[in-house]
Structure formats: structure tokens, C-alpha cells
Amino acid sequence: MSKAGVSGGVAAGQIKSIIERVERLEEEKTALAGDIREIYAEAKSNGYDVKVLRQIVRIRKQDAAERQEQEAILDLYLHALGMTSD
Amino acid sequence: MSKAGVSGGVAAGQIKSIIERVERLEEEKTALAGDIREIYAEAKSNGYDVKVLRQIVRIRKQDAAERQEQEAILDLYLHALGMTSD
């Protein structure tokens, strides 16, 4: 069939399965977000500055991203210069 | 002490632990987001309209939230009438 579910109700089970798998994963995702919040709350109660901690995490993530970008552009340069193995 | 880590470098290990635990959880969160995207991609390749599927998930979440709220209101009434066991 060219379009799932159009030719009848036969796909209902499949849709249900998709929805439920997504919902399950989103549930886990929400739980993890809660765990993170909990860690920060605990840190705060131990006298740490949560804003600073969050900023540190953010910067480390940015660093990683920047490194990725740097590698990506290096690859681009190498390709442009025909210096790659592929 | 009024501010953790200010009175010396003793808290460095603790900070490191906090940061790493958060990063670990965020990594898992990102992985789950990837899984969800994968499911939608697979659904799309099976001919489903991803936008519609996302909307269904959203509506079901809203419904769940409303149900929660309804129950909360019901509890409120029951409490007000002294009809609860707690």
C-alpha cells in the first residue's frame, strides 16, 4: 500500500504500538530529567551554586560540540584539497 | 561553612562527581531522544504521517494531565467533605 492506514483500519494495531513505544521512551526521558533536577537540588542544599554548576555543564557540552565542528571543518578542508583516503 | 567549596579546594571531588552524574544522565536522555526520533523515522518509512503521530502523543499527554487535574479536584472536594480516609 502506498499510504499506511489509508486502506482500512488494519494499521490501528501498528499505530498503537508506535504511540506506546514513544510514550514509554518519553516517560523514561522525563524520569531522567527529574533525576537531574534532584541532583541539582541536593547540590544546592549542600551549599553549591546551581547556576554555576549548570553553566559548567553547558560549557563542557559546548566544548565538545566545538571540537566536533573543528573536526568537521578539517575533514572538509582535507576533502577540498583531495588529501583524503576515500 | 556558608558556601561549599569556598573555604578550600576540598570540594573539587564533589563538584566533579556532581558534574559527571549530570552529564551521564543527560547522555542517556539524549540517547532516548534519539530512540524516539528513530521510531518516528521508521514509521515515516512505513508511510505514516509523523506530524499526525506526534500530535496524537501530545493530545494523549494533555488528556492524561487533565485527568490528573480532575482527580485532584475530586480529592479536594472529598477532603472538604471529610470523606477521605487520611
Place this chain on the structure above:
Amino acid sequence: MSKAGVSGGVAAGQIKSIIERVERLEEEKTALAGDIREIYAEAKSNGYDVKVLRQIVRIRKQDAAERQEQEAILDLYLHALGMTSD
């Protein structure tokens, strides 16, 4: 009035003004996007690799953002240590 436009049609002119100002600005924004596309197209016709150019712009923007973040966290540290002038 507590809520603009609720007490009558008197705010119609104001709404119209808001909408039109926004639309005007978005138009300009779209035009700028077009200008940028044009520059890249021209560069491409001159033999430049657009992908590389875009990557360069992206990295430079990231660098700037990272610098901002670094400054922000420095400020946070200084505040945390009570070493600021305010």
C-alpha cells in the same frame, strides 16, 4: 483595563499596528536571508565550496558564543567569591 481588547473593539487599531510592524520586520528579515543566499550562490559560481564557507561562519559564531559563556561563568565565580564591585 485588565485585559487589552476585551472591553470592546477599541484596541483593533493597536493590534493592527502591532501585526503590521512585526510583518514589516519579518519581511526585512526574509530579505536579508535572501541576500545571504545570494552571496553564497555568487561564491559558489566563483568556485568556492559553500559548505566550507558556511562551516567557517558557524564556527566563528560558536567561538563568539563560547567566549560569552566563559565571561559569564567568570562573572559567576567572581560573584560567588564576593569579589565584584556591586
Place this chain on the structure above:
Amino acid sequence: MSKAGVSGGVAAGQIKSIIERVERLEEEKTALAGDIREIYAEAKSNGYDVKVLRQIVRIRKQDAAERQEQEAILDLYLHALGMTSD
């Protein structure tokens, strides 16, 4: 030459010019985005519902697009009937 800048450093100035022109335009674009945000913020402080205002702008843009499409279709018909001047 088949690839600009590959045969030497002569194109550095040109690249620099391209990058800077793009960055200048992106800066202006960002500034306009800021102006728009400002308008909405002002509207909000005057009691307007920003979400609704955004929706109005979106719908009007869609309408304009549809009108464009209608005109294009009309043109197509007129061309097919040889009723155009070009």
C-alpha cells in the same frame, strides 16, 4: 582554475570578504529578530496575548502564500489558453 583558492593563498582576501559580508547580514538579521521580540514584549506588557498575536501573523503569512499560489494557478490557466501578453 577548477577550485578557487586551491592554487594559492591569493583568494584569502576574497574569502575574508565573503565571510564578513555574511556575518554583517546575519548580525542585522539577529537585530531584527530582537526588534520583533521587543514588540511582542511590549504588547504583552499592554495586556495582549503574545501567543495569539503570533498565530495571527502566521495565519496571515499562510493566507498570503495561498493567494500567491492561486495567482500562479490562474496564470497557468491563462497561459494555457493563450490569453497572456507575454
Place this chain on the structure above:
DNA sequence: TCGCCTGATAGTTGCC
């Protein structure tokens, strides 16, 4: 030219 994918934007949620 069409589909994919990344980057920009809008909405939501949590914090102050």
C-alpha cells in the same frame, strides 16, 4: 527535483 537533515523559531516547563 525530492527527501533528508540541520539550523532557526516557537512553546513549555522550571526557577526565582
Place this chain on the structure above:
DNA sequence: GGCAACTATCAGGCGA
């Protein structure tokens, strides 16, 4: 209750 960070959605650019 307002503001800021984060997430999800959407549109434009790129490659096949």
C-alpha cells in the same frame, strides 16, 4: 507571576 533555560516543531539548504 515573570523570566530564563530547554525542548519540540518547522522551514530552508544540501545531496542524491
